[in-house]
Amino acid sequence: MTPLADLQGLIDRAARRHGVPGAAVAVGTGRQVVEAATGVVNVDTGVEATVDSVFQIGSVTKAWTAALVMQLAGEHLVDLDEPVRGYLPEFGVLDTAASASITARQLLSHTGGFDGDLLEDTGRGDDAVAKLVAFMRTNARQLTDPGTLFSYCNAGYCALGALVARRRGRTWEAAMRDLLIDPLGAGHMALYAEEAIMFRAAVGHVGKPPRPSPRRLLPQADAPAGSTLSAALRDLVRFGRMLLADGVADDGTRVLPTGTFAEMCRPQVTLPRIGDRPAAAWGLGLMLFDWDGRPVVGHDGSTPGTSTTWRIVPDRDLVFAIHANGGHLAAFIDDVLAEIISTTADIRLPPRLSPPPTPVPFHPDTYTGTYAAPRITYNVRADADGLAVTEIPSGLAAQFRPGKTTTRYVHVGDSHFVGLEPPQGPHPMIAFLQDGRFLYNLRLVPRVTD
Structure with missing residues (x-):
């Protein structure tokens, strides 16, 4: 029995095994989408998790922000290889030379070379992202020359959100709604907490036994990097199917320019290899994997007490998303991911690295x-x-x-x-x-x- 035939049983068993309060999965092959949910969205309320529930997707948001930037590039409103400061004069870091040279391509591929986790709460107004960009100028250290080494950079994606806002003449949130969410027909997505309460919204859980995380509202300034966006997993599948269709939504609407997905999948930087499971390289907003000799792309995301995995297997026309809202998050996702990808795409998920029987000597x-x-x-x-x-x-x-x-x-x-x-x-x-x-x-x- 394949996970498409018994997806419900698969996640029910995995959630019990790993103490997950609530979870959901959506799997799309071609135009078919199969969904399942289990458990509750909040252990305090006991509200059942359903396939319509919206879950915080964390840094999976970065792929959506990248798509907005690629729209700008396709319309010749941004050149990915020109300095960001030419379009967003207020952008900068502590290093003057780097401030003048960092490009959108480098921000998209996490090679800007500066501190990425500033975690500055600048309030919840429409100017929250702009205030963070201003904060970066006097607080973001330059660690390496731009374009030389990979270092995961949330602040870089916040700068990209400000770039989108400037070039579109509206907030990042409004651009996301107008140019991606609505054209995709993604009906279960929330950009703010006040939008999330219109849905069956899940909360993250921490501790043992799992209890709701004491903090659900993350800084609005980090929204383009993944602090606020919530979605039903079918809408993550919908986004992936649009990419596979070379930028065309299910109803025929062109959302991204022709060739965008291929460009996003082009390796920009190779990552240090610590085992066969992690990403081997990074594209433009996408993690690039080589699993069992096959290309797989996607992104992961987390917020306190939650974890989301979103993957595309291009040569199998497969898109899927998995979310858990507490418990042994990684173990749950590993179980579900391994079963889906082996049965649906004939890929053996590489094992995670474990300690060797005898440690390797070192100084x-x-x-x-x-x-x-x-x-x-x-x-x-x-x-x-x-x-x-x-x-x-x-x-x-x-x-x-x-x-x-x-x-x-x-x-x-x-x-x-x-x-x-x-x-x-x-x-x-x-x-x-x-x-x-x-x-x-x-x-x-x-x-x-x-």
Whole structure:
């Protein structure tokens, strides 16, 4: 029995196994879409999760923001290889030369080279994103030369949201509604909390047993990067089908210029490989995977107590989305993802990296020290056969993470390390780049002391 035939049973069993309060899945092959939901949207209210429920999709939003930028490029309102400042004069970071040279292509591919997680709450007005862009000018450090290294950058996507707003003469939210959501016919999407309450809206859950996250409203300034958008998963499938149809929506409306999806899938930067599961490269707003010798694209997203996975398998005309609102999120998604992609696309999902039976020898002095980003500090010290990495969140980040936590890592070769004690399923992975100058966990975190 395929997951399309028993999708409900698949997610029911996985949710029970991994303590997930509520979940949903939508799978589209060709023009057929199969959906299922399980559990509740909120353990306090007991409201049932349905396929019409809207879930926070987190950074999956970045693919939508990228599509808005690609519309601008297709209309010759933005050249992806010209400096962003030419279209958005207020854009800038602490480094004067970088401010004058960073391009939209670099922001789309996370190669702008500056601090990405500023997490500054600038209020809930229409000017929230613009205020964050102003904050970047005096707070975003330049870590590497633009266009040289990948470092996941939420702030860069906020700048892209401001770029869209400026070129369209309206807010990012209005542009999203007018130019993507409505033309797609995506009827179950909410851009604000006051829109989400018109639907059966899910909340994230944290802790054991899972309880509703104490913070659901994330900063409006980060909306283009993924702080606010909620959707029923069928609308994520609808978006993916439009991409597969070379920019044409189900009703025949052209939403994106011809060739846009192919351009978005073109590798812009290669990522350090820590195992076969993570993305091998990044395109323009899309993660690019090589799974079982086959191309797969998509994006992941999370907000406190939630996780969303959205994938497209182009050569199988397959789009699917999976969401869980608490419990062992990664383990649940792994189970459902592996079954869907193996049965529907004949792809064996690569296993996640695990600690080796015998740790690979290494010289700890190369890596020990303190590494700091704007809202988190990592203290790295030698520990038995590996490293002990203590994470210390601060500011707004401390509201989304537990207090100080320490994880033990062992060496797996090539300056890559894997965690020994996974808190909820997969073992965490880190790497050190440029002889220990940076700790890398999708973000580049610079070393500040030895």
